[in-house]
Amino acid sequence: MTAVLDRPVSRPPVRLHRDRRRWAWGLGAAAVLVWSLAGAGLFSGAVVNPGGGVQFDRFASAALSPAADGEFLALLATSALVTVAYAALGTALALLLGGVGAVLVSRTTWGRRRLGWLLARGALAVPRGLHEAVWGLLLVNVLGLDPWVGVLAIGVPYGAVTAKVFADLVDEVPRGGYEALLASGSGRATAALYGLLPPASGGLLSYAFYRLECAVRSAVVLGLIGAGGLGYQLSLSFASLRWDEVWTCVYALALLCLTADVAGRAVRRRLATAPSAARRDPVLTAAVLGALALTAWSWWFLALSPGTLVSARTGSQLGYVLGAAWPPATDGALLGSIAGLAVDTVQMSVIAIAVATLGAGLLAGVAARPRGPMRPGRRLAGSLVRVVLLLLRAVPPPVWALVLLFVLLPGVLPGALALGVYTLGVLGRLAAEATEELDPRPRAALTALGARPAGAWLYGVASRATGPVLAYALYRWEVAIRDTILVGLLGAGGLGALLASEMAAFDWAAVTTVLAAIVVLTWLVDLVSDRARRALR
Structure with missing residues (x-):
């Protein structure tokens, strides 16, 4: 008769190593947070402004009595249209740049040439690493107070982000159809067009509508630096301490963001429930056509002129800024x-x-x-x-x-x-x-x-x-x-x-x-x- 001794089951080494890594990251994050709070002065001195309570009370109490006169509401309505127009055109430009950029940074394009793929991905870090407001301030110095500033300030950084996401979506779809087309003698572009884009179309469309939601908030931010729209009206009301107008702007912003969130979420949920039938869905078809119509209206509403981008003044100012910006200061x-x-x-x-x-x-x-x-x-x-x-x-x-x-x-x-x-x-x-x-x-x-x-x-x-x-x-x-x-x-x-x-x-x-x-x-x-x-x- 053989006796079997019960022994404690040891935890797999891989899981133990993963738990240790998580603990190390957790403790490191806690230490960095304490360091950050100390650097912010939370532990070393006064951080509360004792004289600001009265002004804050006035600001908070105005939430219950926002400005509602017809003239100001009409001004806000026009400002909201400006914000929507910037968001729509900025998104359209981002999708255009993202589609072209996705081809340049996709693993499918580079194949086994990993160095080229890494360099292409690294090039996206520059436009993606700068906030839209920074792009706005830079473009103002080249284009002046032209509507192209708001459109480009959203479209350029969003285009870099979209290129990365689009490339990842295309790279992650099943590759059977793509490889079969290559084996049958098709070129890479044709194989990608018919073998990769159709299965990735649901994810691409879903992300496009998500970018439109984000662009609304970015258009508001650009208004704070002078690009117009709801953000600009909010900054003017805040600077003049008109708290009732500030709250009216806040409620208008919330309503605009809610509309974008609800519409975008509805489209994404519909795509998630039936991605294979997306091309036959009348609601999704209407959403795409509506987005195209909104883009065309925005171009007309902002009165964009392509000639501004290639004018002699723009070229001269761009040359001056680039010449003065290089070489960088190193003192x-x-x-x-x-x-x-x-x-x-x-x-x-x-x-x-x-x-x-x-x-x-x-x-x-x-x-x-x-x-x-x-x-x-x-x-x-x-x-x-x-x-x-x-x-x-x-x-x-x-x-x-x-x-x-x-x-x-x-x-x-x-x-x-x-x-x-x-x-x-x-x-x-x-x-x-x-x-x-x-x-x-x-x-x-x-x-x-x-x-x-x-x-x-x-x-x-x-x-x-x-x-x-x-x-x-x-x-x-x-x-x-x-x-x-x-x-x-x-x-x-x-x-x-x-x-x-x-x-x-x-x-x-x-x-x-x-x-x-x-x-x-x-x-x-x-x-x-x-x-x-x-x-x-």
Whole structure:
């Protein structure tokens, strides 16, 4: 008779290594957050502005009595049309550039030539690493106050992002049809057109409508730097301390963003439920035709003239700026300032994403729309939280920074919290959608076994949603590092503030150096974020 001794089952080495990596990344993130909070002055001195409470009370109380006179509402309606026109044309240009760029950066195009593929992908880092507001300020110095500024400021960086996403979507589809066409003697272009594009068309169209949603918010941001539209009206009302008008602008922004979000989400859901029948879906066909009509109307409404881009004045001004911008400035004082402000920029982004992640984790469960019937109180709470998240992401970060300066002293912290509030609006929505997509059966099983609602949600939903939410947070960190430049341009510190001062002084050589530092910093954050996401898998 042989006795079998029970031995504890050891954890697989691969899983143990993955757990250790996750713990290392988690502890590292906590240490970086503490370092960032210390750098923002949270532990070393006063951060609260004791005299700002009265002004903040006036601002908050005006939310219940927004301006509603006919003249101002008519002005806002016209401004909204300008914002929509910029968003539509910027998106159209981004899709055009993205389609061409996707061919240049796709793995399919380069095949085994990995070095060429890496160089092509690296070239996208320059336009993608600069915020739309930075492109807007640069283009104003070349084109003046022309409508092309807003269109190009959205289209160029969005085009670089779209090229990367389109290339990834095409590279990830099944390649059987493509390889069969190649084997039958077709060229690469023909094989890609008939073997790769049809199965990828649903994802491409879905992302195109998502870009249109984002372009609406970018058009609002460009208004803050003088491009017109709702953002420009918001900045004028804020500068004149007309809080009732400010809140009317905020509500108009929220309504515009809500319309874009609902329309885009409806199209993406329809594509997700029946991607193979997308070409025969009358609703999707109408959406595409409507987007094309909107683009044509926007061209007419903004009265764009292609001649502006090739005029002698534009060529002369572009030549002057490029000549003055090269070679970049390399003096020690400037490089020292860049190094110090780059630290502030990173700390600002870390605090922002920590605030947004914490808030999204707390609100995602309430904001999510669970499957099945809901109690009236639960339905009302979810609707209120979703409205709050909409308002948070509808208002641009610089406006939140100005509001926070009522109660906080100037420095890194107001800019960081402003970015955190704005990012919470975006990340909260993404976290709620991730929660909605989870399988509801584990939570239902725990409830059936007698678990309390809080315990069933904690172990049946929150534990499984943590990975996707953290992955979204890391993606948003990449965006937040670019948004820090935006709030810096309007006085919240970091590299954006230095860029604004150098541009105001027309020191183009220094501007080139600062822009290069921004691109490198963005690339480094993208790299760290990508490694962290791999550790979560």
